[in-house]
Amino acid sequence: MSPLEPFGARLRRAMDERGPLCVGIDPHASLLAEWGLDDDVAGLERFSRTVVEAVADRVAVLKPQSAFFERFGSRGLAVLEKSVQEARAAGALVVMDAKRGDIGSTMAAYAEAFLRPGAPLFSDALTVSPYLGYGSLSPAVALARESGAGLFVLALTSNPEGGEVQHAVRADGRTVGATVLAHLAAENAGEEPLGSFGAVVGATLGDLSSYDLAVNGPLLAPGIGAQGATPADLPRVFGAAVRNVVPNVSRGVLRHGPDVRALRGAAERFAEEIRAAVAGV
Numbered sequence: 001m002s003p004l005e006p007f008g009a010r011l012r013r014a015m016d017e018r019g020p021l022c023v024g025i026d027p028h029a030s031l032l033a034e035w036g037l038d039d040d041v042a043g044l045e046r047f048s049r050t051v052v053e054a055v056a057d058r059v060a061v062l063k064p065q066s067a068f069f070e071r072f073g074s075r076g077l078a079v080l081e082k083s084v085q086e087a088r089a090a091g092a093l094v095v096m097d098a099k100r101g102d103i104g105s106t107m108a109a110y111a112e113a114f115l116r117p118g119a120p121l122f123s124d125a126l127t128v129s130p131y132l133g134y135g136s137l138s139p140a141v142a143l144a145r146e147s148g149a150g151l152f153v154l155a156l157t158s159n160p161e162g163g164e165v166q167h168a169v170r171a172d173g174r175t176v177g178a179t180v181l182a183h184l185a186a187e188n189a190g191e192e193p194l195g196s197f198g199a200v201v202g203a204t205l206g207d208l209s210s211y212d213l214a215v216n217g218p219l220l221a222p223g224i225g226a227q228g229a230t231p232a233d234l235p236r237v238f239g240a241a242v243r244n245v246v247p248n249v250s251r252g253v254l255r256h257g258p259d260v261r262a263l264r265g266a267a268e269r270f271a272e273e274i275r276a277a278v279a280g281v
């Protein structure tokens, strides 16, 4: 159906060429105000375009957070569509952060919305929630395989509340989070250079040595910057899996706008700190 190379291979190459940093496009109302923009569609568009202009030609991944666009209804979604297209045209991979999760038949429709090439919101990958049962994500896995897209499945999230679900121990003695990681390892088995089915694992979580992070897929690691984690934490949290980590920074970069050079400078500083932290592992 699609000429796209699998997402994992495209991501590995982008990480090798540009470094692994993912910059989030999170147009919080407070950031619009800090940037001197109105909290309206014009402000949203200016914000999003500025971030794309500043970093889409130099970072591996951009991650628009869809809620900040959905807030403005259909006109916000039009801005989101345009931002995705412009970011991809500038060479960044786009991870749509929509955290979808539903019964399988509905999940198929979410997959059509984000993972079918030619769909208005088609993105290179989508964040999804496995907490209706990992198997409920099957339609998204199937379409991603067919189209060369990827998924990032919430496994161990960066927020302090996540543990009550993700660290819960199942009847077989495994935690829920470990079970999600095991499903992803199975999904990615044998894929080279990297599978297309990633996990979201917060950089805020401290020592994760009790979890097997070797899923042969990317690990999206939010939490650096505003949530308190730093690039220097990455080796401690991820151990040998750090080579597959895509660290996300949203507010930590965005607070330097609206000046394009200042945004670029902030992204470059995070990229450099990440390079230095990972180099020793």
Ligand SMILES: O=C(O)c1cc(=O)[nH]c(=O)n1[C@@H]1O[C@H](COP(=O)(O)O)[C@@H](O)[C@H]1O
Residues within 6 Å of the ligand: 024, 026, 065, 097, 099, 127, 156, 157, 158, 159, 200, 201, 202, 222, 223, 224, 225, 226, 227, 248, 249, 250, 251, 252
């Ligand atoms: O899936 C995500 O991207 C995500 C998962 C998670 O566990 N924690 C988390 O913070 N995120 C997202 O990552 C971004 C973090 O933003 P900052 O805290 O501003 O860097 C937000 O868009 C969150 O929605």
